Amino acid sequence: MNRIEIEVLEPGLQTTLQDLGRAAGRRYGLPPGGALDRFAHQAANELVGNSAAEATLEITLQGPRLLFATPALISLTGADLGPLLNDRPVPMWMAVFVRAGQVLAFTPRNLATGAGTKWGGRAYLAVHGGFEAPLNLESRSTYLRAKFGGIKGEGRVLQPGDQLVSNPPRLRSFAENAGRLYPPQKRPAYGRSVTVRLVPGPYQEHFQSAAYAQLFGQPYRVTTDADRMGFRLEGPKLAHVSPEMAEIPACGAVFGAIQVPANGQPIILMADHQVTGGYPIIGTVLSADLPLVAQLLPGDEIRFSEAE
Incomplete structure (x- = not known):
């Protein structure tokens, strides 16, 4: 299997690479950072066969539009921001096979009122292998205030035209590993x-x-x-x-x-x-x-x- 390749068509409101954070940065005055909802981050990774330490995309309120240039195994956890794959709803908390050429997008929301969701403002997108990015102090997490980590180590949100690549895959077939569901009874009791x-x-x-x-x-x-x-x-x-x-x-x-x-x-x-x-x-x-x-x-x- 080749690495997963994704082109960013639209970046969303605030979409960043996050992992479990950089504990090593505290000695330099840097916050630990990492995914705000670490449960959702780890569950997304687990569904696609990654370790918890792999980077995911933290998607805030309004999601991006992503073109998959290659086949992929993905999962979305956390808040249901209305994900659509070629305009068809994508199940949350499940491993999903994506074909080359398909576009992942998210239902537009009223950002002023939060209308369009039952609860929550952050979803996590994992791809098998995890997203590739430079390690800075043992982490790929984005720290926006210091412009540190994340995409190309530049500490920024996604931008149109960004090319996202996974680490080398370990699975022989993405399609055969799709359909795995994270048990509802094991998810946090999210709500407003x-x-x-x-x-x-x-x-x-x-x-x-x-x-x-x-x-x-x-x-x-x-x-x-x-x-x-x-x-x-x-x-x-x-x-x-x-x-x-x-x-x-x-x-x-x-x-x-x-x-x-x-x-x-x-x-x-x-x-x-x-x-x-x-x-x-x-x-x-x-x-x-x-x-x-x-x-x-x-x-x-x-x-x-x-x-x-």
Whole structure:
């Protein structure tokens, strides 16, 4: 089998190469990065016979148009953004055989209202072998803010005319390996209203005693200020003990940490978060629940419960 070759006809809103991130970059002040929804990323790879470390395309809100110059084995997981193969619906969470000359596109959406999907804003496209791209600090992930990694190592979104190539395939036949389905019961309970578990701390003493009762007792909504760096939430104010307690000396930050600045509105740090931060952390979302957070859109609801 030859490598899979794909031409980008239209790039979509924000389509980037992502993998499991670059832990090696933290020492240089780079965020770990990688797929926001790591469950969907890994499931997409599994369906086409890849290791979890292979790069996938993270497709945000509005998908690209891709011309397959060669046959391919693909899978799409995460949010259903209305994928179409030569204008016919493509099943999600399934390994799919693509013939040379076919075009993968996505149903247009109302980006202002999110209309056109039940939930979620990010889909993941895997091809057998994984997408080829330079390794930068042991990762192919795209870090847009620093223009680092991803396509040609240029740290950018897809552009019209880009040529995507897979790593060498291992399968003898793509068609014979199509049809594999990821079990529905093993997928996260995605939705537009989710409850996620968190571990309190490590700065409990910076908050008034009522703060945790409010955090665990009331829903919050995702604001429009939400990107790969962090999701700002809106809801009951989480009061600090004093104005001075709203800041701390810079401390290490992780994916899923919840910072609370002086205005009392929490911020969930996402994959491209800063390596250190100066706001007290009230808790950290369990990694198993981060896929639920990753698929939230502005206006969606999130509740927190204390991890047992």
